[in-house]
Amino acid sequence: MNSAGRSAHQNITPLQPSLRCQLQYSERLLKWNPFSKKNLALCYQFKTGESGKPIRLIPDACLDFLFHCNEDNPSAIISGIQTIPYDLELEPNSVYFGFKPYSLMGMKQLPIAWHEILDNKISFSEQFGNTRIIEALASLNTFEDRVEAIQSFALDAMINAGYTPDFVELSELYICNEKGNVKMDTLNEYTGYTGRYCREKFKEALGISIKSYANIMRFQNAVRGLFNAQNDDCLSDVVFDNGYFDQSHLNREFRRYSGEPPLSYRREYLSR
Known part of the structure; x- marks a missing residue:
């Protein structure tokens, strides 16, 4: 915490x-x-x-x-x-x-x-x-x-002056600081609540599941890794640095969140 x-x-x-x-x-x-x-x-x-x-x-x-x-x-x-x-x-x-x-x-x-x-x-x-x-x-x-x-x-x-930070926000911070690479049992230990309770309260508060939130954080960090790389020969580093199982896993996540495979996405915007 x-x-x-x-x-x-x-x-x-x-x-x-x-x-x-x-x-x-x-x-x-x-x-x-x-x-x-x-x-x-x-x-x-x-x-x-x-x-x-x-x-x-x-x-x-x-x-x-x-x-x-x-x-x-x-x-x-x-x-x-x-x-x-x-x-x-x-x-x-x-x-x-x-x-x-x-x-x-x-x-x-x-x-x-x-x-x-x-x-x-x-x-x-x-x-x-x-x-x-x-x-x-x-x-x-x-x-x-x-x-x-x-x-x-x-x-x-826009501010709720009666708000006090709770475990949902601390879970957000934990996921962000870990760049999306978290396991549910680790998060349970961190918050002190059961997995089911964490999942229910997180989605109730933000409208999105913990898993989706973590996957998006990981994807965002992968995008950053791609654009910080010196050349296209960087996929293995992006896979390793962000906890993807393999390059196919990375490709699937990129297509899901960007509509394109990672190198095509990188080339499209670096060329502008």
């Missing part, structure tokens, strides 16, 4: 190669929730080109608030935790700003339950009942100004 608390800010940044290929991409990590141990969020911004064609996003086990900063017609969506790759429709010649909390724990529950937006997208304004922050973000000119504005809004409208 203490080791997870000490390393709460060492978790890897959620990686979306397709976003990082967009024009004028910027990102910044933000400590935003004083009541949570896993209290980081990723703020990011990018601009689309003339085509505004869809981009393929991969699972990263995070909720995502995405704002279309068009002053004439600003809008925003909330994407629940994704367990499959999906295509995000974008408008051409537009600025987009995102706020991606690392954990749902310590957040106010939306009118809709977390499990209801698993692999789904919903309207931001319908959940929060106003469009002021959407309009404010669209009216600002710089990434840093938008980061400051979303931090102020999140502190006021």
